[in-house]
Amino acid sequence: MDKTPLTQRGAEALRAELKRLKSVERPRIVKAIEEARAHGDLRENAEYHAAKEEQGFAEARIAEIEGKLANAQIVDVVSAGARAGGRVIFGATVELVDDDSGDELTYQIVGEDEADIKEGRLSFASPIARALIGKNEGDVVEVDVPGGERTFEIVGVRYE
Secondary structure: OOOEEEEHHHHHHHHHHHHHHHHHHHHHHHHHHHHHHOOOOOOOOHHHHHHHHHHHHHHHHHHHHHHHHHOEEEEOHHHHHHHHOOEOOOOOEEEEEEOOOOOEEEEEEEOOOOOEHHHOEEEOOOHHHHHHOOOEOOOEEEEEEOOEEEEEEEEEEEOO
16 A cells, blocks of 8 residues: 655644544543433443444544554655755645636645645645645646636745
């Protein structure tokens, strides 16, 4: 299986969620199951079935996170940026100007699990990120997006 790129911040967020699930959620769910069992007949015990369902979701998420971390290639953006020579790479923060509207946009190119457009984090697999990777400050990039073709000028590249 191929390694999936992930920033250091993204890996830390997944580790924190995994720790919370294992140390807080799992014991809470086990306790809820024990309490529901104490109420008697399990066939008609809605609390028991709800707690077991919640346990299934939590265990699935734990397995999913462990799998993602096992298959992750954690990228140190600062050291990778030192070798990039001003090029847009995975993890870079890119400052753009939309040539059509004049809007200034700032995006960090991150892994799929880290992407959050409201926070300015684009998945490396998104059309805009794919068009930006490998380009340099000052380059003009045309991107086909769902709303049509857009043109951006790269005005800055940072590695933080």
